[in-house]
Amino acid sequence: MLQITGIHHVAIICSDYERSKSFYTEVLGLTVLAEVFREERQSYKLDLALNGQYVIELFSFPHPPARVSRPEAAGLRHLAWQVADIDVTVQHLAAYNIAAEPIRVDEYTGKRFTFIADPDNLPIEFYEL
Template sequence: MISITQVHHIAIICSNYEVSKRFYTEVLGLSVLQEVYRAERQSYKLDLALNGQYVIELFSFPETPKRLSRPEAAGLRHLAFAVPDLEAVAQHLDNQNVVYEPIRTDEFTGKRFTFIADPDGLPLEFYEQ
């Protein structure tokens, strides 16, 4: 058996680097650990942290193909962030003009959650702890 200790990071390829960089840093509040431009690939790589822990690699590449990105599509369903107060998240999203789905309650845990889409339509969930 493989001894996996934790998820190391999540890699996301965006279609508009500046828009996605702003979204993940200013709207979601992730902090930049490192930003590199790789000229040979015409690509940015942005390492982002949540509470000081490296969590997301944001990449840009020229002419990225569109990907089906609905929560029910085959493949990765969504990225979920744990939050202490979903009402505060909703208020922040309203202030940032980010549209979110109506807040729902998980029928099994009784916890509340909502979804938004990142600039490329990747489903992101906020799950109240």
């Protein structure tokens, strides 16, 4: 049997590197582990951590094609972050002029959650535990 021990990271290709870097570091509060510019690809690679754990690999590429996100397209659906308090999370996002969808309740767990979009319209969920 395959012995997977966890998720290592999620890779995201952005259309505006500085805007996405600001979003993931300043708004979401991830920390930079490493940042390199790959001259041969004209591409940045930014490794981001949450609580010291590597979680996001942010890439820039010249002119990446848009990815269909909504309506529900096949493929990766969204990135979900675990939060302690959904109300505090929504207030924090509002301070950055980021509108969250109305808070919903998971019908199976009774937990509250909401969605926003990152600078490239990637759906991001915040799930209260």
